[in-house]
Amino acid sequence: MARIAVNAPVDVRVLENGFSVGEALAAFNAAHPDSGGITSFVGTVRPDGEVKALELTHYEPLTLPGMEEIAAQAMERWSLDGMLAWHRVGMLTPGQSIVLVAAAARHRRAAFEATDFVMDHLKSAAWFWKREQRGTGADGAWHWISPRDADYSDRARWEKE
Amino acid sequence: MSVKVLFLGPLADLEGASEREFDAPLDWPGLLSQVSDNVAGQLLEARVNIACGGKVLPEKTTLQARDGDEVALLPPVSGG
Numbered sequence: 001m002a003r004i005a006v007n008a009p010v011d012v013r014v015l016e017n018g019f020s021v022g023e024a025l026a027a028f029n030a031a032h033p034d035s036g037g038i039t040s041f042v043g044t045v046r047p048d049g050e051v052k053a054l055e056l057t058h059y060e061p062l063t064l065p066g067m068e069e070i071a072a073q074a075m076e077r078w079s080l081d082g083m084l085a086w087h088r089v090g091m092l093t094p095g096q097s098i099v100l101v102a103a104a105a106r107h108r109r110a111a112f113e114a115t116d117f118v119m120d121h122l123k124s125a126a127w128f129w130k131r132e133q134r135g136t137g138a139d140g141a142w143h144w145i146s147p148r149d150a151d152y153s154d155r156a157r158w159e160k161e
Numbered sequence: 162m163s164v165k166v167l168f169l170g171p172l173a174d175l176e177g178a179s180e181r182e183f184d185a186p187l188d189w190p191g192l193l194s195q196v197s198d199n200v201a202g203q204l205l206e207a208r209v210n211i212a213c214g215g216k217v218l219p220e221k222t223t224l225q226a227r228d229g230d231e232v233a234l235l236p237p238v239s240g241g
Binding site for chain 2: 043056057059061062087098099119122123124125126127128129130131144145146147151
């Protein structure tokens with residue numbers, strides 16, 4: 001049995017604390033026993049260079065409704081049994097998980113595409129801002145991370161059809 | 162009689178504050194004239210949005226915030 005439960009068909013969360021990807025996926029699998037295919041994507045804080053910490057802020061009145069709308073669009077666009085979209089806020093350190101997206105479907109293509117779609121929208125169309133702390137010393141310096149052009153073009157791919 | 166204005170993400174650094182109170186009512190010209198020049202410049206960019214009362218305005222120049230409203234200035238996001 002999974003130690004945590006996820007809502008079916010859609011489970012969307014903004015999380016203040018760290019979470020176990022393994023437990024979340026076990027619970028998602030348990031919630032969708034009839035799905036032939038489950039895909040997932042995990043985004044983590046890259047442990048590169050001098051990055052010491054990453055802080056994610058959001059605008060609470062918009063964040064969860066916006067994520068729920070993204071998940072609803074995926075559910076409508078593909079034939080899915082379920083979606084999970086969890087996103088961290090607060091202070092993270094390299095190696096920690098920022099985001100987990102999973103899709104359950106009868107066939108794999110829908111699950112892959114829906115996961116990709118939700119990630120592209122979480123990157124550049126959900127209400128999060130991140131900055132990272134780099135450099136030496138106790139405090140280091142904070143740098144806001146701007147969205148990349150690739151983030152916009154990745155999302156635009158879904159508008160063509 | 163005031164409107165709370167929130168500066169999200171990097172806009173807080175540009176303004177030097179994460180929130181300020183302005184007199185109500187507050188419209189687009191009133192907002193531009195009261196925020197710092199740096200933030201006013203950002204607000205003119207297409208990718209910066211404004212929410213009022215928990216809803217993103219489809220056209221930010223139509224801002225009409227009343228007493229008690231919360232206005233959020235939303236720069237380009239970076240999630241994931």
